[in-house]
Every structure is written in C-alpha cells, then in structure tokens.
C-alpha cells in the first residue's frame with residue numbers, strides 16, 4: 154500500500170510500504186481524508202526530526218473495515234491507569250505514543266487502530282471536514298483552561314487554522330475579539346468569523362492597537378503564531394490579572410514586568426476533546442470548511458507539502474484525500 158514516509162528534511166515521499174498487521178484489540182481503518190498541520194511542516198523544513206522511515210500524519214478520518222463506520226482518528230494513545238490518566242489528563246499519559254511522530258501516522262492507505270482512538274462521524278459531516286479536527290480539539294482545550302467571561306476582550310495573535318478557530322470559539326463564548334496577523338487574506342477570514350477588530354501587525358503596532366481598543370489591556374490573550382516576537386508581545390497586551398494562553402510553539406522570553414499578576418500557560422492537545430470537537434462541527438457551531446484552501450490526493454503529497462510551505466499560495470488548511 155502507499156504511505157507518506159519521512160526520509161529527512163525536504164525529503165518526505167509517497168512510498169510503497171507493507172500493510173499494517175491487525176492484531177489483538179486493533180481494527181483496520183481505510184484512510185479517507187487528512188490535513189497537513191504545522192508539525193508536519195516543522196518536519197518538512199527540518200526544524201523537528203523524527204525517525205527515518207516513519208509514516209507521518211496525525212489529523213485524519215477513515216472507514217472502519219469491520220463495521221463500515223466513518224471515524225475520526227485520535228493521534229494520542231493513553232493507558233488509562235498512570236498518574237496523569239487517573240487525573241483525567243490523558244494528553245500527558247506517561248506511556249503515550251503520538252501517531253505521525255513516535256509511531257507510524259495516518260497518511261497511509263490503511264491503518265491498524267484501537268477502537269478507543271476512533272470517534273464516529275455524524276452523517277452531515279463531510280470527510281474533508283472530518284480531516285480538520287485536531288485544531289478544533291486544541292482550541293477547545295485552550296478555552297477550557299482560559300474560561301473567558303461574556304464580554305471579555307480576547308486578543309488572538311496569528312490567524313492560521315488554530316488562530317481562526319480560537320477567533321470563532323472565543324466569539325461562541327461571548328468574547329469581543331481582536332484578531333492579529335500579518336496577512337490580509339487571513340484577517341479577512343477572521344472578520345468573516347466575527348472578529349470585532351482586525352489588526353495587520355505589518356502596518357500597525359499590534360500592542361499599541363490592542364491597548365487603545367481595550368483601554369486597560371486584553372482580558373485574555375491567545376498566542377497562536379508561535380514566533381519569538383509575538384510571544385514576547387503578550388505581557389504587554391494582557392490586562393492586569395488577565396490570562397495568556399501560549400498555544401503556538403513557545404519560543405522567546407517573557408518580560409513579565411508589565412504583566413503584574415497575569416497568568417501565562419502553555420497548552421497541548423488532549424484526546425478528551427475529540428468527541429466534542431466532532432460534535433461542534435456537526436452542529437455547525439464551528440466551521441472548518443472555510444479553512445480548507447487546497448486539496449490534493451495522497452499520491453500528490455509532495456505537491457501538497459510544497460503548497461503548504463508557499464506563502465504566495467495563501468494556504469490555511471491543505472487537505473489530503475484518498
């Protein structure tokens with residue numbers, strides 16, 4: 154069967170590999186659709202490394218061969234009995250494996266999965282929508298920790314897939330939203346999703362604009378761009394005793410002098426949020442369709458990666474189909 158195999162930076166290829174063995178508690182799942190995530194791009198650009206020969210991909214859906222059910226695949230395994238699992242923190246399981254990083258991932262024609270890592274997909278959710286669940290789950294997890302109040306100012310820095318979902322979902326929570334990005338096409342999407350103010354940080358001083366709009370600083374700040382510069386701006390944007398979620402990859406140094414009592418935290422995805430993420434898409438409370446800018450078939454994966462890596466193509470989510 155065909156699969157997308159990591160051979161090193163800028164060297165991720167569609168290859169023929171042997172079919173997965175279905176044994177014990179696992180069932181066979183045929184790949185339907187998946188999406189490329191920032192993590193895959195880190196691997197492509199050589200910023201992160203994994204074992205050579207590993208199949209990548211960790212946001213995807215497929216069909217269970219034994220029941221015919223369409224399912225979303227959860228990329229983290231968890232044991233259910235370690236220190237973290239017993240406290241409901243399955244995302245930090247001490248025996249966790251991450252598909253597409255520490256074990257073979259989802260960009261393959263078929264996979265062997267444990268049923269507990271599969272979430273059934275309602276009939277009104279398309280395969281392509283079910284290919285973009287991870288950022289919804291991540292946004293849900295960040296919101297769970299932020300707990301914003303109705304009417305709070307929420308500043309979302311970075312309007313990629315995760316940022317755009319944070320924009321949508323802070324609106325769902327009743328927040329007033331300031332969307333910050335460097336690209337107008339992404340800010341236009343943020344506006345479509347209900348952002349009250351859109352700030353292009355190439356043209357305006359984002360910190361100054363946020364303080365002007367909110368008067369005393371933003372009640373909550375969500376950093377979803379993952380650059381040193383944007384991470385370092387967060388203490389100057391948040392109001393006293395506000396909260397900052399560092400959702401993007403954390404780099405840089407926080408100068409906390411200006412933040413007084415603010416709470417800063419990092420986040421990671423959790424398997425617990427997947428069923429609700431799928432349900433919110435089915436209920437049309439969260440839109441992922443509008444994030445899909447490009448589609449490629451699995452055999453054209455290299456073209457898909459090049460597109461996701463080309464700013465001039467204006468990619469948000471690049472979807473891969475069987």
Ligand SMILES: [Zn+2]
Pocket residue numbers: 190191192211212287
């Ligand atoms: Zn991801």
Ligand SMILES: [Zn+2]
Pocket residue numbers: 231232233234235236237238239245246247248249
């Ligand atoms: Zn565990």
